[in-house]
Amino acid sequence: MRFDTPATTNPIDQLKIVGKPVDRIDGPLKTTGTAPYAYERHDVVPNQAYGYVVGSAIAKGRIASIDLSTAQRAPGFLAIVTADNAGRLGRGRFNTARLLGGPDIEHYHQAIALVVAETFEQARAAAQLVRVDYVRTDGMFDLAAAKDSWTPAAGLGAPADPGVGDFAGAFPTAPIQLDAAYTTPDHSHAMMEPHASIAAWEGDSLTVWTSNQMINWTVGDLAQTLGIAREKVRLISPFIGGGFGGKLFLRADALLAALGARAARRPVKVALPRPLMANNTTHRPATIQRIRIGATRDGKITAIGHESWSGDLPGGGPENAVQQTRLLYAGANRMTATRLAILDLPEGNAMRAPGEAPGLMALEIAMDEMAEKLGLDPIEFRVRNDTQVDPENPGRPFSQRQLIECLRTGAERFGWNKRNAQPGRLRDGRWLTGMGVAAGLRNNLLTTSAARVRLDHRGVVTVETDMTDIGTGSYTIIAQTAAEMMGVPLDKVVVRLGDSSFPVSAGSGGQWGANNSTAGVYAACVKLREAVAQKLGFNSADAVFGDGQVRSGNRTVSLAEAAGESGLVAEDAIEYGDLGKQYQQSTFVAHFVEVGVDVATGETHIRRMLAVCAAGRILNPKSARSQVIGAMTMGVGAALMEQLAVDKRRGFFVNHDLAGYEVPVHADIPHQEVIFLDETDPISSPMKAKGVGELGLCGVGAAVANAIYNATGIRVRDYPITLDKLLAGLPEA
């Protein structure tokens, strides 16, 4: 189905099932421990052996020699895979460093061997017996030091230094100016399920049960790395224990399971040990950002500039921390620039809201600072600089933009009028209290997504697509979509996801999954409705689907009967025209946070949180709300505690486990409130929906930072805002 004109009224608009806060259909499986995750598939293939990964002990250099003999004599030993014996391996389109290193080492904990044994205990013990001699070479591990040797870098589809007007001329002449630097550290996805795979060969065909967000990308990269035809690779990933971008790509677990299974001539299962994950896999790169804003005295932005520096391995990409600055506020003179330095730290790549998450952490502090310079309320300052068109291309409107409504609704609900504009004035016992606000934007990305829909003789609708559910609720919103389209109750829909034998979907990433994958299901259901109508001799235009039946005129036939013994099947994809070019499609949020900062110790405690989102039609308010509160929680982590500590001499992330890399726990998070503004966006898709999974993270960190400033009068521009950065500025206890 082509989608190249705005949606008109369609069966989804009935909103009998879509748009309702129904419980997740996979909830009973998840809460009883019966949802099967990758490493747990005892059922799929017998005789599984265990693989254990050996990671490089150095950050850069090469393996001088590797002694496998002791490991090979270990009890239960079956096979070992190294770069020496793995055969010729390619590199996936989405990988920067090789997933099996050696003799050259590109980063710390790069996998250099997989030891396969009969049991997990034996594999782990044998892996420890692999003796490696390394030759270290010097590397660059310090972003601040590497910053000056940058090259311009383009983000996905973006020019390196976009801008309009004359920033260089306008900024210095602006009556009110801000020029400030901000830093964000490296972040780890730290999803709860480690990367894990079971691989089994049958002849030259490979099946991998894995934990992966993007089935189609990963099929391609696994085939390419192994040098086999992609038709020979099947990936199955029905349940994924969190991803956040860390499971977008082929990673070492899947490749090494495949190589291990080939070497051991039997199925092999591999999970990355938790202490290996932070350095072995990808992370969100640290940034150094410079923001300049010039405004008139009445608070109109005349010049806005945002530069960002980040680092990655040779061949890698930048963190696109400036992209929201191209769109979020008005202003005639604009510049943004993305700089990339070579670093020999582990590979950087996407983590939830890549670009916007760190970019807004900086930009939205800058806006708070600027509002203060202007003597304006930070909400009013943002309102005055709203734009309904793409500021770089004013002929291009936003399809929907309710940022002002988000801010005003939130202010009302949160009690923003109780905020004291003078920082450091409010005290509640041992706590200095304050409120902060930040805006957020995340774009709505359109991508082809296909599905197959079957109707059987019991009237059951089965949806198959390689879409994944990483906790987002895909199972449920896809079921709601199919139920709405076919006029059946939710319990008459079966959803099967995450299998490369199903039609290729958008996959889970970039908050594009919900809108695109359900639109693909919509397209397939339109086709199935036509097939039903055609079979019954109905005019498909006036056939009405409801209550498990289809009606036309005075004829009513049950779907079960219509399907007949052989059933009916339809497959289609949503394919987008250039509405994405004609309109800027984005989602918007206003975050409100109240904090208490311990006057003695500087510990920050989040007291209240509210997010007001405008993100098109909300397909399931219950699971969408969960996406937003989850992102808010991750934003609290980024604001207050998360930081991969870089050892700049040895070139690795030191705190590489869940005790060292602290993420928020229950006690850090208060009750969280989320409001979705009533919105449908007919430009986005027939579903009129967008995404919220990343939007929820956009701006939270800055809202926390601004609240801390409001509470204490201390402006911290380097994340995370740990207590050591506050102590010197706190009053005598």
Place this chain on the structure above:
Amino acid sequence: MRSFTYERASSPAEAAAAAMRTEGARFIAGGTNLLDLMKLEIETPTHLIDVNGLALDKIETTTEGGLRIGALVRNTDLAADERVRRDYGLLSRALLAGASGQLRNKATTAGNLLQRTRCPYFYDTNQPCNKRQPGSGCAAIGGFTRPLAVIGTSDACIATHPSDMAVAMRALDATVETVRSDGTVRGIPIAEFHRLPGDTPHIETTLVPGELITAVTLPKPVGGKHIYRKVRDRASYAFALVSVGAIVQRDGTGRVALGGVAHRPWRVEAADAEMPRGAKAVAERLLAGARPTDENAFKLPLVERTLGAVLAEAKG
């Protein structure tokens, strides 16, 4: 994890004797730290002596009016004991500030004292560490030091002791009771139990090989307000940046010990005498001679400020 043999001990003295008989033997009780380290092959015992069956899980009142806490009393049970809650609130508070409910249900009193450092370089077997591999060097010095020690350090090691409970025990003047392989028993004052790193950071306590902790005794209650204040980057389930354990009497006298700053729970008896004069005076005495790094120098003002808050709370 290397292979090991396993036995269940039948009596404390027998356990200690078994430990002497087998080279590379270790006792295992809760296992929450030992197994963690064995998985990484930081600990590589060849023989485990499971002491969980020993009858060392009682808390008894001593003839002196104190408490004798069996080595195997679980952290949860110790924190919840009525007598501890009433008379040794500091101990209860310190225990409850540590780890998680799950870990406290398993972790024992003796095991808690014997916890090894959480220095991330100690935990990474690719890195040199004098504590893990004597003579290999210290990768932490000059590296990521924010969580590490500021006082009592050496050129060989800047690790901290991670226990909260031990801070309370130090302030309460506990005694560690042990049995040795020859059956002899002794009591080790807590002040002498944990060592500073010096040139031998791998030797962390004054226990001799095979020596088994059987109990920890507390002197009779000293009254006063018991406050344990743990400061950390997240609100729970995290190790201390610094912690302050204090007992403050009505007249402002008392005693104080620190966690998160040194290779052992940190107490300077001379600093106790400064308590009536306030936090600054106490902190100066406690931290005299501190050698922080740029990354962890914040711990010094943090100790003083936290102490100030604790003393204010005691007054209030």
Place this chain on the structure above:
Amino acid sequence: MSKVTLTVNGANRELELDTRTTLLDALREHLQLTGTKKGCDHGQCGACTVMVDGQRINSCLTLAVMHEGDEITTIEGLGTPGNLHPMQAAFVKHDGYQCGYCTPGQICSAVAVLNEIKAGIPSHVSADLTVAQQTTAAELRERMSGNICRCGAYSNILDAITEVAGGQT
């Protein structure tokens, strides 16, 4: 190799295991009870929480052979998809999960936490150590903090536990 007999969810299970096998791996790999999750294998996340003789522990940091004769309750022992335990049902109702991987540990912990409060075990946030604890939000948050949820479902998990706690009093 060592022999061990466990009672798992009421059933007697005899196992012959590598002595190094943790309780967690005995459940997941040998008994194929994969509801209990391995998130970190080092006591840093709580995904492996089970109840042993009624008390919650991290099953990754204990050896199976140390549990001879013990009664183990895992998520599979609480309820089934067709017959949910009230805590499981409350998690579904309040969307107290996202990816689902920490969920069995959260639920086992939640069930045990309510029992711990009833048993009068104090917590870090209990204002007074000498009185009985109440089932407040602050108490639940502190006691549940050994179960990390990276998806950030905490606010909903708290609603689920609060509802079950209310039904119990």
